[in-house]
Amino acid sequence: MASHIRLNKENWIDGLINSDNADMKMRWAVLAAIVTLAPVPTAAAAPPNFPDLNGFQAVNADDYSAEHGYATEGVRFATPDGVHCSLSHNTRGSESVASCRGELPGAGGATGILATSYVPTVWQQVDLSQPEMYLEMEDHGLRDVPVDPASFRVLPAGSKISYANITCVVGDNQLTACIITSSSPGLVDHGFVLQPGGSSTF
Secondary structure (H helix, E strand, O other): OOOOEEEEOOOOOHHHHOOOHHHHHHHHHHHHHHHHHOOOOOOOOOOOOOOOHHHOEEOOHHHHEEOOOOOEEEEEEEOOOOOEEEEEEEOOOOEEEEEEEOOOOOOOOOOEEEEEOOOOOEEEOOOOOOOOEEEEEEOOEEEEEEOOHHHOEEOOOOEEEEEOOEEEEEOOOOOEEEEEOOOOOOOOOEEEEEOOOOOEEO
């Protein structure tokens, strides 16, 4: 029987394995070098404009659980204005990821944003006409599988959801904010704030 390993393209680590198998070891070596050689930054908290998490009602993360990649678990949600977000944690790399895609408010035309544990948050240009995908690894190779749109359950305004060391909130007026709290001394928190008046990353 063929074995199946699901790889979520939105996961930063698993995203390094999106080419043929012959390239896989080299890509993991690059990742190891990045993590090993990167200078240790000074610890920092969320920026002043980050919403007060205490002002939002927690939801049960289990209600938002969805399929993610190999050695990776997480949740997905949609905002009331149609942005799709995924939160995941890879146990092999101790890597947490928060990503959103869609018509992002105040983002200067960017259609995606990606925050991870170890590198600064980045804006992305995502082709929204194409479905979100993950990779399924089988004995005979890799294949793309569309993410089920129904896995993005709406997170109501005024709510917050937490998974592993990630917390996201959804507020009124198209506010969405996510923070990956540092799990190690000396590492910084990463995340983003999406809002029409001007979105930001940290």
